[in-house]
Amino acid sequence: MSSSVATVSIPTRPAPVGRVRSFLRRLRSGDEIAHMFTFVFAASIFLITVLLVYELYHNTALPRHKFGWNFFTTQTWDPVFDNFGALPFIYGTVVTSAIALLISVPLGVGAAIFLAELAPRGISDALTFIIELLAAVPSVIFGVIGVFVLVPIMRKYVEPFLKATLGSLPIFKGPIISGYDLLTAGVVLSIMVVPFIISVSREVLLAVPVDQREAALALGATRWETTWKVVVPYARIGIFGSVFLSMARALGETMAVTMVIGNVVKISTSLFMPGYTIAAVIANEFTEATGDLYTQSLIELGLVLFLLTIILNGMARIMILVTQGRGTSQE
Amino acid sequence: MQRIFKSYAGYVLSLLVLGAGLILVTRPSLTAPAPTPDNLQITAAGATFPFPIYSKWFDEYHKMHGDIEINYQSIGSGGGIRQVLAGTVDFGASDGPMSDEQLAQAKVKILHFPTVLGAVVPTVNIPGVSAELNFTPEALAGIYLGKITKWNDPALTGPNPKAKLPADEIVVVHRADGSGTTYIWTDFLSKASDEWKNKVGKGTSVNWPVGLGGKGNEGVTGQIKQTPNSIGYIELIYAVQNNMPYGRVKNSSGAFIKADLDAVTAAAAGAAKDMPADFRVSITNAPGKTAYPVSSFTWLLVPAKIDNAAKKKVITDFLHWMMTDGQKFCNNLAYAELPKPIVAKELKAISLIQ
């Protein structure tokens, strides 16, 4: 404050010298140091990310040159004859994530509706607290539950039931072998993804302005009709955002999936067949891939996964921002 | 006074926790029986096939030399080969010998040292069937090719007239990771079936026509145990330790042999004479009336040049102990000891390590 008083009283000081003087003044007073100090740390995050992307790109030179775009359409994964293709893993990743979303989105949005609209505030807060704890459970623990509890249940009860009732659909056609299959992996993923959908959808629903609800109720709608026909469509984009966010998370899940999916490189229409995902194959084969082409093909799979999650995360953020911008918060 | 105390309590607490953390992690001896300050840790990785005997050996060796810890991680033979080539472990282990191309990739020459003899057995989990089944090599190839799909297929009921094999689908289990056990199994199947040899071939990691993938011998055993109507190939000790029934395999003389120490030793009997200098040899389908056809050596992969003098001393000393006194632990864990002529050759080969 005193410095600005000083410069006002001596207006004739030439500009460049004045700038240097004020820089030095700020330096001595510590602000410039603080700025640079914090800048360095912020920049290091930027640099680390750049380094990561560079490493991923640089270490995939061999397969990119050898296979090119065919990498994404080849079905074989043959370390003996050095022929690598990503298609079975992309298929497995997409299918398990799709199953996860098919199960968790109705469940999650339903629960979010209950928590945001229909439940009294106290119960809603308590239940949300517990559900958000589910999001903190590590992946390997879901894997342990999957292997010892879920796989036998799927094999003994759920899959025979599905085969008996919906067996005419191609996805439920094959023999039920072991319970280690795409369907089980999808179910485990859905449990892992549900808390995110609930949490984000609930916030997005709460952000819908009160007057929308009041207007609908004033016109004689029931609570359910208000919710389903007015509030949810208003928050639709944000809910889609939560779905994309969950999809991004489901794609990268490694441990729980590799413990229950059967780890087989094959594309099958039947959900009772084992499969493989990108994250699972990297975890299983990375430490032992002999030969540069093999290793770099695995890294290229990692790069593909990374790009997919970037795109999904980006779309999700935009969607959620749009919804939160449209309405004022109820809180 | 109270207000100052309250606002600084958090800082003090965090500092205390930080301090405790620092102390704990830099001196783990506080929580553990203190090792001597200059203990040496050697890192090794590789095959799961001999993991039970290796983990016993390294434990015994540590008991004898308290300041030496050999950390062996069983990540599969493929992993052992890869990590020893990359130099991230001090030595590796594999039941599939390194190929010429892999050896050419090494910056330092890699030496193979056979450690034990083991057997790969076809293990089954068929509810209601506890008898030992007889398998012909052709039947095993057919199962793994996906051509024999049910347990009551004639190729299986033929050699097993008394077993009540169900009409259920066979669940095939194989390795998901790079595996020397896979190498031994596919080497045997390639000798058993030309179709297998041309279609799939042999290696530590192959393009399996059918089946589920388990990680390591441990994972495959776990999967067979949990899955009814399954069959998988695992090292003998894993079946024994987990009380799982395993089948007899027909050898080149036509007899159905159950894997045990004598049968495996018989398979190696002929190998001693023709053992190449680098010890890389396959003894699957070995001649001999009592020989078990899916037997194999397993090797430690040691770099021929070790820069760290202390590590070199430990590794050579361990190799020496392993081939002589260490062999007495083998039989308890269902591995066969190395034939004496081979041990003699190996002891001489240790001097190749610079």
Place this chain on the structure above:
Amino acid sequence: MSFRYAWRKFVNVVMLSLTGVCALSAVFVLIFILGNLVYYGGSNLNWAFLTRLPRPVGETGGGMGNAIVGSAKLLFLAAITGVPVGLIGGVYLAEYGGKTFSFLVRYTADLLNGVPSVVMGIFIYTVVVIPMKKFSALAGGLALGVMLMPIVLRSTEQFLRAVPGSLREGAMALGARKWRTVLTVVIPAAYKGIATGVLLSLARVAGETAPLIFTSFGNPFWSHGWNDPTDTLPVVIWRYALSPYDDWHRQAWAAGFILLGLVLLVNISAKLILSRGMSSGRA
């Protein structure tokens, strides 16, 4: 009361119940997981298990002392590397940032946050393990630290921004420089939020398994210093769960219980501190 109206009321009640069932089933799942862990693993929880080393393959009576210490070590290293970067970076974004560079930092932090954990493992393997020619606790700790950075960055920035401008202005009016204001007024005001953010992020990376497989590797002995590979709780749980030995299965359940218990404890206390802090008014 027309039929249509009765039908609408009926649908209303049915849907209310259905959504309630959805919410309760999510809660049920958590309780189910905890219950299983306690049931199967509880018998194995004794002091010996927590402090002993593992036994050779197939022998019973081993413990997980080294894995617990290993995890603690990695978390410590992750905290030392990830927290300062995230914290001070967050200060930059909230207090000092220029427009374009702040956007860049936020964007790349989001990217880093979205990296699948197994890809992070690949990154640290190529950048730390291969040049060092060794698997190490250092590599594992760095992997977790890098995963920690964007989370801490985000939460620090969020809580710093939440500090009302009046506090800052008041300090500056008293003659304090900007750095002094930030250090002695703004950060303490946001202290609770930042601390809970750090704790939550530590709880989150504590359970990560995939990046540790190719960095800290594994070790049946105590790991000494930072250069040795080390067993960690999540990796050991994975290895034991996939094995065929019943004793190892029980150990995996018990270890899972410890891991989940600690993670949940940290999460619950963090959330409680946060909510009490908010509702009891500004600091």
